[in-house]
Amino acid sequence: MINPEYYPLVRMVIFLVAMMAFVGLNALVLVYAERKIAGHVQRRPGPFHVGWHGLLQPLADAGKLMAKQLLTPWSSDKLLFWAAPLLSFLPVILLFLPIPFGETLYGLNVNLGVVLILAFSGLNVLALCLAGWASNNKYGLLGAARAVAQSVAYEIPLLISVLTVALMSGSLDLHAITVQQGAWPWQWYGVLNPLAFFIYFISILGETNRAPFDLPEGESELTAGFHTEYSGMGFGMFFLSEYANMVVVCCVASILFLGGYQGPIESGWWWFLLKVYALLFIIIWMRWTFPRVRFDQLLNINWRWLTPLALLNLVGTVIVLRLAG
Amino acid sequence: MTMSPQLSSDPSDFYSQSFSKGARENTLILNMGPQHPSTHGVLRVIVELDGEYIVRAEPVLGYIHRMHEFMGQKKTYTQYLPNMGRVDYLHATAWNWAYVGAVEQLAGIEVPERAEYIRVLTCEINRICSHLVWWGAYLLDLGAFTPILYAFEDREFLLDILQRVTGSRLTYCYFRFGGVYADVDDKFIDDTRTFIQRFRKRLKMYEALVTKNFILRKRCEDIGVLSVQTARKYGCTGPVIRGSGVPYDVRRAVPYSVYPELDFEIPTFSEGDAMARYMVRLKEMEQSLRIMEQVMDRMPDGDIQGKTPKTLKPPKGETYFAVEGARGKIGVHLVSDGSATPYRVKLRAPGYSNLSCFAELSKGTLIADAVSILGSLDLVIPEIDR
Amino acid sequence: MTSIKNALAGLWSLVVGMGITGKYFTAPLVTVFYPRQEAENIETYRGHVELVGKEDEAGVPLCIACGQCARQCPSQCITVSAKVAPADPAESKDGKPAKPKRLKTPGVFQLDYNLCSLCGQCVQVCPVDSLRYSNNVYFAVFTRQETNIDLLERLERQAKEGK
Numbered sequence: 001m002i003n004p005e006y007y008p009l010v011r012m013v014i015f016l017v018a019m020m021a022f023v024g025l026n027a028l029v030l031v032y033a034e035r036k037i038a039g040h041v042q043r044r045p046g047p048f049h050v051g052w053h054g055l056l057q058p059l060a061d062a063g064k065l066m067a068k069q070l071l072t073p074w075s076s077d078k079l080l081f082w083a084a085p086l087l088s089f090l091p092v093i094l095l096f097l098p099i100p101f102g103e104t105l106y107g108l109n110v111n112l113g114v115v116l117i118l119a120f121s122g123l124n125v126l127a128l129c130l131a132g133w134a135s136n137n138k139y140g141l142l143g144a145a146r147a148v149a150q151s152v153a154y155e156i157p158l159l160i161s162v163l164t165v166a167l168m169s170g171s172l173d174l175h176a177i178t179v180q181q182g183a184w185p186w187q188w189y190g191v192l193n194p195l196a197f198f199i200y201f202i203s204i205l206g207e208t209n210r211a212p213f214d215l216p217e218g219e220s221e222l223t224a225g226f227h228t229e230y231s232g233m234g235f236g237m238f239f240l241s242e243y244a245n246m247v248v249v250c251c252v253a254s255i256l257f258l259g260g261y262q263g264p265i266e267s268g269w270w271w272f273l274l275k276v277y278a279l280l281f282i283i284i285w286m287r288w289t290f291p292r293v294r295f296d297q298l299l300n301i302n303w304r305w306l307t308p309l310a311l312l313n314l315v316g317t318v319i320v321l322r323l324a325g
Numbered sequence: 326m327t328m329s330p331q332l333s334s335d336p337s338d339f340y341s342q343s344f345s346k347g348a349r350e351n352t353l354i355l356n357m358g359p360q361h362p363s364t365h366g367v368l369r370v371i372v373e374l375d376g377e378y379i380v381r382a383e384p385v386l387g388y389i390h391r392m393h394e395f396m397g398q399k400k401t402y403t404q405y406l407p408n409m410g411r412v413d414y415l416h417a418t419a420w421n422w423a424y425v426g427a428v429e430q431l432a433g434i435e436v437p438e439r440a441e442y443i444r445v446l447t448c449e450i451n452r453i454c455s456h457l458v459w460w461g462a463y464l465l466d467l468g469a470f471t472p473i474l475y476a477f478e479d480r481e482f483l484l485d486i487l488q489r490v491t492g493s494r495l496t497y498c499y500f501r502f503g504g505v506y507a508d509v510d511d512k513f514i515d516d517t518r519t520f521i522q523r524f525r526k527r528l529k530m531y532e533a534l535v536t537k538n539f540i541l542r543k544r545c546e547d548i549g550v551l552s553v554q555t556a557r558k559y560g561c562t563g564p565v566i567r568g569s570g571v572p573y574d575v576r577r578a579v580p581y582s583v584y585p586e587l588d589f590e591i592p593t594f595s596e597g598d599a600m601a602r603y604m605v606r607l608k609e610m611e612q613s614l615r616i617m618e619q620v621m622d623r624m625p626d627g628d629i630q631g632k633t634p635k636t637l638k639p640p641k642g643e644t645y646f647a648v649e650g651a652r653g654k655i656g657v658h659l660v661s662d663g664s665a666t667p668y669r670v671k672l673r674a675p676g677y678s679n680l681s682c683f684a685e686l687s688k689g690t691l692i693a694d695a696v697s698i699l700g701s702l703d704l705v706i707p708e709i710d711r
Numbered sequence: 712m713t714s715i716k717n718a719l720a721g722l723w724s725l726v727v728g729m730g731i732t733g734k735y736f737t738a739p740l741v742t743v744f745y746p747r748q749e750a751e752n753i754e755t756y757r758g759h760v761e762l763v764g765k766e767d768e769a770g771v772p773l774c775i776a777c778g779q780c781a782r783q784c785p786s787q788c789i790t791v792s793a794k795v796a797p798a799d800p801a802e803s804k805d806g807k808p809a810k811p812k813r814l815k816t817p818g819v820f821q822l823d824y825n826l827c828s829l830c831g832q833c834v835q836v837c838p839v840d841s842l843r844y845s846n847n848v849y850f851a852v853f854t855r856q857e858t859n860i861d862l863l864e865r866l867e868r869q870a871k872e873g874k
Contacts, residue, residue, distance in 0.1 A: 041732045042474035044742040138355050142377065142692070211468065212540055220363040220466045221693050289732040290725065291540050292468025294693045295377060305718065404785035407830035471732060478741055485752045492757030492844060498830040506831060534731045539721030 008108070012097065015107030019096040023244045028058040030243045034284050041288045065239075068232035073135060076229065080134035085230065085237035088127030091120045092244040099251050100175045102261045102269035113174035114162060117252060118155075121207070124245060125151035128216060128226050131238070135229035143225025146295060147209065147216035153302045154206030154213075160310035161200040164317050165189050165256045174252075178260030183267060190257030195313045197257040199306055201279075204249040206302065208242065211287035215295055250279040340385050344371045352380055359388045363466045363696045366706035368680075372687070372695065379695055382687040384680055390710040397670030402428055402637045403502070405670070410496035412672060413708035415455040418448045419650035421500035424670075426581065427646035427657040428502050432639035439627040440504040441582045446620045447487060447499060448648075449613040450517070453524075454483050455651035456606045459703045463603070464535060466700040467544050472535055479527055486516045503631030514621055521614050528611065536607065545600035549686040549698035552597060559685075560678035563653025564609065565702060568602035570595035575649035586623075589616050599701035606703070638665050652676050652703050674708045757844035759824050760833055762866045769870035772863065773841035776817040780833035780842060788826035789833060794818035817863065824850070824858040 032047070032055065039046025047054030072078055098113030100106040110116060125148055132144020168189055169177045181188050190197040206213045217225035227238045254260060254275035263271035293301070345354050358369035367388035373380040393412055397405050409424045410417035422444060429436060436444075457480045461473025484494045490507050491499040499506050535541055556566045566573055574591045576584045592608030594601035639661045647656040653675025662668040679702045687695040743750050762772040776793035794814040834842045852858055 037736065038470070040740070041736045042471050043478060043735055043738060043740050044474065045740055045744070048744070138353060141353075142374075214468070218468065218693070220468060221696050223362060285729065285732065285736070288471050289534075289728050290469060291464060291538065291544060292693075293540055294544060294691060296691065297543055400785055403783065403832060406832070407785055407828040411828075475735075485755075488752060489755045492755065492831070493829060496828075498828070501835075506835075530731060534728050537724045538728050539724045542721075 012107050015097065016093060019093050019107070022096070023093060023240065023247070026247050027240050027243045028062065030246070030280065030284075031058040031061065033280070034287075037281070037284050038288050041285070062236070065236040066233055070234055071229075071231045073137070073229050075136045077134040077136070080130050081229075082234070084127050084131035084134060085234050085241075087130065088124055088241040089237045089244075091123040092241050092248065094120050095244075095248045096251075098174055099248075099255065100178055100260060101272050103267070105261075105269055106175065109173075109175065111171070111173040111176075114166065114172045114177075114252070114256075117248065118159065118162065121245065121248065122151075122155065124241065127238075127241075131230070132216075132226035135226075137229050139222045139224070139228045140226050143216045143218075143222050143228070146218075146222075147226055149295075150206055150209070150213065150215060150298060153299055154203045154306075157199050157302065157306040157310040158203035158207060160307070160314055161196040161203065162252075162256060164193060164196045164310075164314050167314070167317055167321065168193065174255050174260075178255050178262065181259040181262065183259065183262040183264055185259075188257060188259045193313070193317060195309065196317070197253075199310045199313065200253060200257065202301075202306060204246075204253065205283065205286070206298065208245045208249055210246065210283055212290040212293050213298055214287075214292060215298060218292055220292075246280060246283065247276065250276045250283070253279055340369075340371060340383075344373070344381075344383055347381070348373050349375070349380060351375070357695075358385075363699065364706075365462060365704060368699075368704065368706045368709070370683075370695075370699070372692070374692065377692050379687050379690055379692060382684050382695065384683055386710055388710065389707050391707070393711045394670050394672055397667050399666065401665045402639070402667060405667070406501070407496075407498045410493075410498050411707065412674065412711060413650065413652070413655075413676070413705050414495055415458055415705050416451055416651040417495070417497040418444075418451040418499060419648050419655050421497060422448060423646055423648045423650075423655045423657045425500040425502055426648065427644055427659045428637070428639065430646055431642060431644045431659055431661055432502070432634075432637060434503040434633055435631045436503055437628040437631050438583070438625050439508075440629045440631070442620050442624045443490075443505050443509055443629060444500060445583055445587070446509070446517070446617060446624075447490065447497075447505075449616045449620070450483050450487055451497070452651045453610050453613050454480050454487075456610050457483075459606060459651070460531070460535075463700040463703075464541075466696050467541065469535070469541070472531070475527075475531070475534075479524060482516075482520050482523070486513060486520065489513050489516075501630065501633075502637065503633040504629045508629045514624075517617060517621060521618060524610075524614060528607070531607070536603075542600065544693075544697055545603055545701070546596075546598055548599045548694050549690070549701060550597045551682060551686060555682055555685060556597075559682040561653070561682055562675050562678065563650065563703075564602050564605040565653065565679045565682075567591065567593045567605045569597040575647050575654050579647060581646075581648060583620075587616055587619050589619075599697050602701045602703075636665060638663060647673070650675060652705065652708070653679060672711055674711060676702075676704050676706075676708045680704055680709055753846065753848050756846060756848055757829065757831070758847040758850065759822060759827055759829070759845055759860065760831075760842045760862075761845040761847075761869075762820060762862045763841050763843055764866055764870055770867045772817065772820070772866055773839045774817045774820065774837075775815045775839055775841075776813075777838065779836050779838065783832050783836045785830060785832065786826040786828060788823040790819060790821040790823075791817050792819045820862040822860045822862055824860055825855060 035057070036046040047057035050057045050060050072081060095117050097107040098110055098116050128147040129144045132140040132147065165177065166172055169180045171177055171180070185191055209216050217227065222228070227235050230238065254272060258275045261267055261269055261272040341354065341356065348354060353374040355372050355374055356369065357372060358364040359367040364370060369385040369388060370382055371385060372382045393408050396408055406424070409420040412420050428434070457476040461476035464472040487497065488494055490509050490513060491497045551561070551565065551569050553569050553571055556569045556571065562573065570593055572591045572593045577591055589612045592605050592612065594604050641661060641663045643658065643660040645656060645658045647654050654673065655675060656673030658671035658673070659667055660669040683699060683702065686698050690698065762774060765771050765773055776791055778791050781787070781789040781791050794816050795818060796812040796814050798811045831844070834844065
């Protein structure tokens, strides 16, 4: 028998492995969803021929990506070039650890869950920066520069809006924050403080490089931005981590603002997934509707609108909380 | 880690070498194209970047040069006809018309009235096709993926309509000296009328989805402001100069065919920015619909082919004929030495003149703006290189 | 104040845009599932040219092998030559062998579709209307040589199939 002292460790390891599978599966589902939604928005069927309604298409894509030759540009920095995709992907798994998918379904019960997630999600930008720099490509370099400026800028309103919720609940423990909100929508922080939710939502678009803020890989300007030189699974890793990041930020959003795994009827992990996927659907839907913003506009939105608004919101929340006792 | 010299400057070909001679210190020389998502085909633009700001830009042409003008000197007048659909594949009928019109002028061939009306009709349908492709591709440049598929959905109707008479869907070779290849039938007219009804509704949707979109307006307004003087200097025509406030349209300025009898406006915007050029094209589509309606109402019966000599040998002399294409003034200068082949064919492509102002417009803008400007000029690269 | 108003109006325009794409998301598809369905507009498509057979004898073209189409073609993609009848020894005069006789029907009629630009000038120039556009949309080959279509053989095949 295992010493009961090690239970949390065993739990963590099992959860990490499970999350690996979850991230992979999620990527498949999201790729399928993305292409299907794009297709139907544009009045075409999307993937259709591989499997029933194209269900096996993401698998085929994954197979293709893995089978492709990995090319290393001769003038690149070999070590950093291949370290970047790994660095981009690995921390993402850690981000899932403190997330409570259900009442007892979590990997690590820490009282600083929010901080852990925010800290490790900051690593992603380092990977993008390295990828752009190490590939020794001008487009890659420009993309990397954009990625750094964008991520750093959008982290600020993101943090402030998370801080607002933390103040409202008085805790940084994701589990505690979930429980404090009730099962009904009017008890959720997203409804009680819609401005914080709005700011958080815009910021995660910037953080995860999703359209209309997908500037680091802005196709029409920088061909493919930081991952221009990556082929096969090198690109696949960035791809996976982008989707995994999207899932993480949407998980956090549904915990902080939408009551997590609680729902009006039968609380459980299904409510949690439903909320996460609803948010993901909106993000995908936005991508297929809007043009891309320009880089200076992107920063202007952040510094002139989101950050001041988030600060005002924080102050307002503090005053209201104080007055309400 | 040290940057390998390739990144700083290692120009490999002549253009990069000569361009980098004038470069300032601490700038990056970047080749956009010939293979680049936003240069639509094989245009190459060398830019000198300071951060993301463009210090200098220079378009490099010639990657799709096919010697159309020289082919004109080697083929007979009729044999040269199919070349015209290939110069500008998006508005092929206008090029057809420019060449056919020049030959008719030179050889004194009469065109029956019905043929003239059919020409106007197909040309305007083709103009909408061209503007739809531009609209979709421009938004693709700006990062919106969906509009191009909506545009192609509408364009598909028009291509089906045009296929009824021309038999092809893109590189039309439909106009003949003294007329057109085939007559239009009732189904053609009915389909066109149905399309006009449908497209008026779709234009409203386009406006709500794209034109009023906040992000798009921010990407287009005050970007690439082209003054009237600059536009004149470079010989810009078409929507580019009409976006700068000059109501120059060959259909009104040098009227040809039955255009003088038709009632339509020339949309003009005075701002001179990318948004103005965008608006001009959207309004032009509405005007084209108006022209199409009038033409279908007035179309007379009769022949579609005038009398032409069996072997065409225009008398010695030269002529110039211009029509208004989707991108501007399309001109054909023909010189005949009395034989069956032209002595010289000079094609004036509007895209060439419109592109030449790009170097001036893009100075000091962001790289994303340069893409927006390039898109707003509506370039068809095969036309520029000819 | 105006900037806040503008920002709100801008946000609203984004919501409107989302509404439109959302509406189309639920709308029926407009594409054709190609291998299982065919487009409806093939009828008016004009593919490569083909020969027209005689009314009483569908396998023999109306063509008189005058070669005008080949001369008119901008890209020299048509090869026509008349059928040559073997010399009739009965017609030999003064001990000279008789000249082979050129018949008014083609022996070779080849179209190099690689070069063809579908301009239709051969169709228009033909004095006996022996050429017309075919409806052959699905023209795909593995080698370049296969694009060299033998129109006589094609006509015979069509006559046999009773088209």
